[in-house]
Amino acid sequence: MPKDTGIGASTRRREDVRFLKGKGEYTDDISTRDLAHAAFARSTVAHGLIKSIDTAAAEAMPGVLAVFTGQDFADVGGNPAGWLINSRDGTPMKEPKRPVLAHRKVRHVGDAYAAVIAETKQQAMDAVEAIEIDIEELPAIVDVKAALSGDNFVHDEIETNQCFDWGWIEDNRQATDEAIKNAHHVTTLELVNNRLVPNAMEPRSSIGAYKESGDEYTLHTTSQNPHLTRLLISAFVMGIPENKLTVIAPDVGGGFGSKIYHYGEEALVLAAAKRTGRTVKWTADRSESFLTDAHGRDHVTKIELATDADGKFLAFRTETYANVGAYLSNFATATPTFLHGTLMAGNYTVPNVYVNVKAVFTNTAPVDAYRGAGRPEATYSLERVIDKCARELGMDPIELRRKNFVKPDMYPFTSAAGLEYDSGNYDALMDKMLEVCDRDGFEARRKVSEAKGMLRGFGVNAYIEACGIAPSNLVGQLGSRVGLYDAATVRVNATGNLAVMVGAHSHGQGHETVFPQVVGEMLGIDPSTIEIVHGDTSKIPFGMGTYGSRSLAVCGSAVVRATDKIIAKAKKIAAHMLEASDSDIELKDGNFTVSGTDKSVSFGEVALKAYIPHEFPLEDIEPGLEETAFYDPANFTYPSGAYCCEVEVDPETGKVRVDRFAAVDDFGNVMNPMIVTGQVHGGLGQGIGQALLEGCRYDEDGQLLSATYMDYTMPRADDLPFFTVDHSQGTACTHNPLGVKGCGEAGAIGSPPTIVNAVIDALQSGGKNVTHIDMPLTPHVVWSAMNNA
Amino acid sequence: MTKVTLTINGKSVSRDVEGNTLLVSLLRDDIGLTGTHVGCDTSQCGACTVHVNGESVKSCTMFAAEADGAEVTTIEGMANADGSLSVIQAAFQEHHGLQCGFCTPGMVMTAANLLKENPKPSEHEVRAYLEGNICRCTGYHNIVKAIMAASGQDVSAIAAE
Numbered sequence: 040m041p042k043d044t045g046i047g048a049s050t051r052r053r054e055d056v057r058f059l060k061g062k063g064e065y066t067d068d069i070s071t072r073d074l075a076h077a078a079f080a081r082s083t084v085a086h087g088l089i090k091s092i093d094t095a096a097a098e099a100m101p102g103v104l105a106v107f108t109g110q111d112f113a114d115v116g117g118n119p120a121g122w123l124i125n126s127r128d129g130t131p132m133k134e135p136k137r138p139v140l141a142h143r144k145v146r147h148v149g150d151a152y153a154a155v156i157a158e159t160k161q162q163a164m165d166a167v168e169a170i171e172i173d174i175e176e177l178p179a180i181v182d183v184k185a186a187l188s189g190d191n192f193v194h195d196e197i198e199t200n201q202c203f204d205w206g207w208i209e210d211n212r213q214a215t216d217e218a219i220k221n222a223h224h225v226t227t228l229e230l231v232n233n234r235l236v237p238n239a240m241e242p243r244s245s246i247g248a249y250k251e252s253g254d255e256y257t258l259h260t261t262s263q264n265p266h267l268t269r270l271l272i273s274a275f276v277m278g279i280p281e282n283k284l285t286v287i288a289p290d291v292g293g294g295f296g297s298k299i300y301h302y303g304e305e306a307l308v309l310a311a312a313k314r315t316g317r318t319v320k321w322t323a324d325r326s327e328s329f330l331t332d333a334h335g336r337d338h339v340t341k342i343e344l345a346t347d348a349d350g351k352f353l354a355f356r357t358e359t360y361a362n363v364g365a366y367l368s369n370f371a372t373a374t375p376t377f378l379h380g381t382l383m384a385g386n387y388t389v390p391n392v393y394v395n396v397k398a399v400f401t402n403t404a405p406v407d408a409y410r411g412a413g414r415p416e417a418t419y420s421l422e423r424v425i426d427k428c429a430r431e432l433g434m435d436p437i438e439l440r441r442k443n444f445v446k447p448d449m450y451p452f453t454s455a456a457g458l459e460y461d462s463g464n465y466d467a468l469m470d471k472m473l474e475v476c477d478r479d480g481f482e483a484r485r486k487v488s489e490a491k492g493m494l495r496g497f498g499v500n501a502y503i504e505a506c507g508i509a510p511s512n513l514v515g516q517l518g519s520r521v522g523l524y525d526a527a528t529v530r531v532n533a534t535g536n537l538a539v540m541v542g543a544h545s546h547g548q549g550h551e552t553v554f555p556q557v558v559g560e561m562l563g564i565d566p567s568t569i570e571i572v573h574g575d576t577s578k579i580p581f582g583m584g585t586y587g588s589r590s591l592a593v594c595g596s597a598v599v600r601a602t603d604k605i606i607a608k609a610k611k612i613a614a615h616m617l618e619a620s621d622s623d624i625e626l627k628d629g630n631f632t633v634s635g636t637d638k639s640v641s642f643g644e645v646a647l648k649a650y651i652p653h654e655f656p657l658e659d660i661e662p663g664l665e666e667t668a669f670y671d672p673a674n675f676t677y678p679s680g681a682y683c684c685e686v687e688v689d690p691e692t693g694k695v696r697v698d699r700f701a702a703v704d705d706f707g708n709v710m711n712p713m714i715v716t717g718q719v720h721g722g723l724g725q726g727i728g729q730a731l732l733e734g735c736r737y738d739e740d741g742q743l744l745s746a747t748y749m750d751y752t753m754p755r756a757d758d759l760p761f762f763t764v765d766h767s768q769g770t771a772c773t774h775n776p777l778g779v780k781g782c783g784e785a786g787a788i789g790s791p792p793t794i795v796n797a798v799i800d801a802l803q804s805g806g807k808n809v810t811h812i813d814m815p816l817t818p819h820v821v822w823s824a825m826n827n828a
Numbered sequence: 829m830t831k832v833t834l835t836i837n838g839k840s841v842s843r844d845v846e847g848n849t850l851l852v853s854l855l856r857d858d859i860g861l862t863g864t865h866v867g868c869d870t871s872q873c874g875a876c877t878v879h880v881n882g883e884s885v886k887s888c889t890m891f892a893a894e895a896d897g898a899e900v901t902t903i904e905g906m907a908n909a910d911g912s913l914s915v916i917q918a919a920f921q922e923h924h925g926l927q928c929g930f931c932t933p934g935m936v937m938t939a940a941n942l943l944k945e946n947p948k949p950s951e952h953e954v955r956a957y958l959e960g961n962i963c964r965c966t967g968y969h970n971i972v973k974a975i976m977a978a979s980g981q982d983v984s985a986i987a988a989e
Contacts, residue, residue: 051921058929059917059936061863061903068862240867240875240930240964292865292930293964325868547928547965717924717970724967748872748962756958756968761951761986786967 044567045560046777049713052552053567054545063290066244066259067322075104077308077321078163080153080170081330082145085179085402085741086193089143089152093171097155100169102162104315107154107307109142116275118301118366122373123518124203124398132203132398135194137366139276139303139310145174146193146365147402148743149330151303156311156319179741183339183360183399193365193400202363202372202398207380208457215393218354222345226428231813232416234337234362234735235728236329236751237409239546241292243332244322247308251316255283256309262288262574263298263544264584267521269576271301271369277309284309288574291546295725296408297332298546299586300369329746334735335409337362338375342420344428345391352443354391355383357420361398361406368407372398377517378413378505378587384454385421386465386503386679387443392455402741408586410725410787414504422500422792426799427810436796437473440501441466451773458505460677462770465501468681468703471768472499476683476701484685484698485804494688494805495698498797499681502789506781507592507676507772524671525594526581529558529601531609531664533650535643537569539601542582543594544574547721548783549714550590554598556710557777561602563629564642580667588781591710592676592772599776600668609645611660616640616648676772676780680704682789686797690805693822695731695798701763702789707772707780715782719764722786728754729787730794734815752815802828832896836861837905845892851885852876854892855902863903863933867962874961877934878902884941886960903933906940916940916978923983925974927965934961939975948979 044050057063094106117136124132141152153170157163180186180193186200193200206212219225239261246259256279262268265286273281291298304321311319323331339360345353361375380394429436444465445452452460481497488495508514511522528540539554551571559566572578582594606626613631614621623634632639640648649664684700702719709715732752736744745751771778791814798816802809807828812820829844836859843858855861855878864887867875876887879901906914913921916939926932935958942949942957949957954972963971977983 052924054929055921055926056913058926058932059903059913059920060907061861061933063863063929065862065865065930067866068856070857070860238964240873240928240962241865242867290929292867293928295964325870325873549927713924717927717966720967720969721927721965722967725964727967747870748868749870753872753962753964754967755955755962756972757952757955759955759968761972762967762969 044556046556046710048556048711050552050556050711052549054549054551065241065290065292066246066261069246069259071318073317075156075158075315075317075319076160076163077311077319078155078160078167079151079304080167082141082148082150082152084145084174084176085148086177087145087174088177089141089145090173090175092153094153096171097166097169100162100166102158103155103166104158104317105156105311107140107311109138109140109152112139113142115139115277118271118303119275120367120372121369121520123520124205124372124376125518126203127206127209132372133197133199134367135197139306147404148741149327149404150365154307156315179402179739181401181403181737181739181741183362183401186399186401193402200400202367202400205376205396207376207394211391211455212393215354215356215391218391219343219345219356222353223348224346224432226344226424226431227341228424228427228811229341230420230423230811232336232338232340232419233729233814235335235409235733236735237295237297237332237335238753239293239295239297242323242325242328243298243302243304245305245308246318246320247312248318249312256312257285257287258305258309259287259289260305261291261298262286263291263294263546263586264582265544265574265576266542266582267584268301268305272306276306285577288544291544294546295410296335296412296586299584300333300407325748326746329751330743331404333368333405333407334364335406336416337406338416340420342424344424346428346432350432350434350439350442352387352389355389355421356393357383357395359396361396362401362403363398364401364403364405366405368405371405371407373519374408374413379417381456381458382414382417382503382505383421384456386445386501388445389443389455403737410722411784412587414784415788415791418502418788419792422502423795423811426796436499437469441469459674460503461674461773463677463679463705464768464770465679465681467768468679468705469501471765472681472683472701472703475703475763475765476699481685488687494690494801496686496688496797496799496801496804497683498793498795498800499683500789500793500796501681503677503679504784504788505675506588506678507672507775508587508589510672510674521583522671523583524669525583525597526667526669527594527597527601528580528665528667529605531605531646531649533647535568535646538572539569539598540572540579541594541598542579542584543590544585546585548585548590549711553591553711553714554595557595557598558602561599561606562642563627588678588783591777591779592775592781593670593672595777595779596672596775597668597670600670601666604666604668605664608664608666612645612648613640615656615660616645673774676707676775678704678706678780678782678785680785680789682793684793684797686794686801688798688801688821690825693818693825695816695821697727697760697794700760702786703765703768704782704785705769705780706766706782707769708778709766709769710777710779715766716764718782719786720762722784723762723790724754724759726787726790727759727794730791730814731816732758830893832892834895834897835899837901847893849892850888851890851892851895852887855887861902861904865930865933867930872962874934874938875931877937877961879937879941884938903936906936919974919978923970923974923977925966925970931961931963935963935971939978942975943979948981949976951976
């Protein structure tokens, strides 16, 4: 086995070749001879009653094949929330229907109320302009706190804008209140976790096709989890039997959460395909993406940290208003609750935690999981209040954290927020971080900055997150309406090559390279003979897709289990071929050998024998060599890390420049260090973007002010430094076969508080009494904070 | 309709186009060269970058009719004649300069133009030149590194895995 292709090798990605040559196949790249195009009529007001829609003129336009309105879908199902949350008083959350097209009412700018199908995209767009709608505009509900008073409702039928009022853990509330009341010191911080737009570079796109002969539908779509999309369309929205619907997610140009969910456009193109008898494509333009992709974050939080005189943490208490937008997206209710509240003990032995989250409907786009999903919000609140506490107590922020860390001999450790951490070593991460960032050189660098008239700050952060989503038993108790296992099939062909069908979907994560590294090493064969099949419900047994840093920890575990079954059966076949007992067969370097002898057969010979079963003991061994495994994790995995950065702030302009950034993560065992490092880089880019640049803004009328790349600041190459990334301090996950934890979201979780802590440090070093600034820390925001301090 | 004749990746092509047809639409929808991507509608993201007469151009900001008589190179024309990856493409693979691949064609086209103008760019020069190309996956670290490596500079000191 060449060491550059097995587990732990930085194998170069095989998928790169097609992408680099322009031969990737994304949804919008697909065309058919019978292709027609869809365009949507979208609300220009945030909140209004639809009095009438007149489509006659549009229907008469050249090339128009069909026009749909909300009335066409009034009798079909809605797009459901995947997670039931109960309020503190035990009542279930409010769950208004999310229709395919808005009916009777529009609820956010961009809410689609009609669609045109035409021969060309231009004709469809022109016809959309000819649809006449009479809307009685209502006052827009934008602010989450204001939304909870008055009688103006996003959804009139639920007579409130509060989706739920959740407490975690409700039984801890009194003890937490007592601990805070009696504490030596309490640090309080009010903060906003700024609303973000995911902005995968490939806009959403869907193509619906219908075959009358078999009453069969096919949907090509930009999805992170095609099976979930199929399930939602089949079971909830359209009632198409699952075995009559194929969902294919081909190459997908990034997701970051926004492509987990089922969107109405997917149902529309399927309905349109059946009505018109044509293949129907819709591709979002970027403004549509801004208006209708599920957004991220958008929390308003008050957090309190109680400590004793020595800085020992006694309690965290938070109250959060979480904006869920106009409709519940599929995981909108899980994100601010079980992916957020359960992490509010952080890396710490704090005995009391109480989290209150009020989820609020507003006349804005739906808000759901975006890279990190709840855990960035938890980490930001914790690590900002801890930094503020350190300043108030006059303690070193690193020492304050160390004093409260869970120590390596305490695992398994049940946190005060109810999760059981299986492994970790937070001091080792901090030690490594201090080494790789050259903390000792900071003071000298600060002097150099000051000599230039700049303020230099050092910021630190420790995070823990819950990945490998998720143990079905546990999440089922917590309200999840789906299981969160994954599945894989390993098919050994007669000629010895393999196809591995996986339920995870790769949209940049490198599955086509990494899964063969694992299977190749287990079987002792060349990974280039192993092909990964993903993203097609007709080829793969099942799968829950890729999000929550779950692909390797959950689907990878299914791949290992299926490969284990292959090995077990192959040993039986080898034993038959070698006239030995299967318990005496060893697999090494791709050969099956009778232990202690030189009798062996190769993997290829066994594969061939499986399909040419002459003289097979058929009562013991079936022909063929193909195995499927479903893997459901025993627990979440718990990646953790220590991050730091140095920033320079220009006191004249308020501009922040990130000069150095070091991320030291514990991802458990690492299969491909190159890919893991790349995942961290990407997360850092998004997290630093959140901290310094990105802010999604609605005005008081619910108009989206940041709806293009000229108004929403995406991180560019010259906004970011080279990063220092280290994952040498991994502690293996104790409950999955590869010992892996997941790396996709860490960078976006750990970096925002690191940046803000560093900027506060810089400003304080310049004598400014600034204790907090809400993100994004744009020059104007920082300058204003400095000059108002 | 206007008849345009242009050379795309070394082959002469003629098509009738509407006056408002964009070059990117001609490439993707009429010619079938779907390696050139559309990531925005405001000429910000750079995913549609191609070369027109040797200069990098965002093909969403140019009418197809304006390209009449031009020599156009797209990502499909960037590999070596034998199909192997060119120096820049190979450096992107070697240094993991792409993840989802969507911005990648534009990045490669822009990088090629940069290295033609400035054969040994500094880190700062690379970052500044990529102003018009947005990537959401990589944090740019490995893109900058790949471009510097493609220029023949030693990038081993830049943190890798």
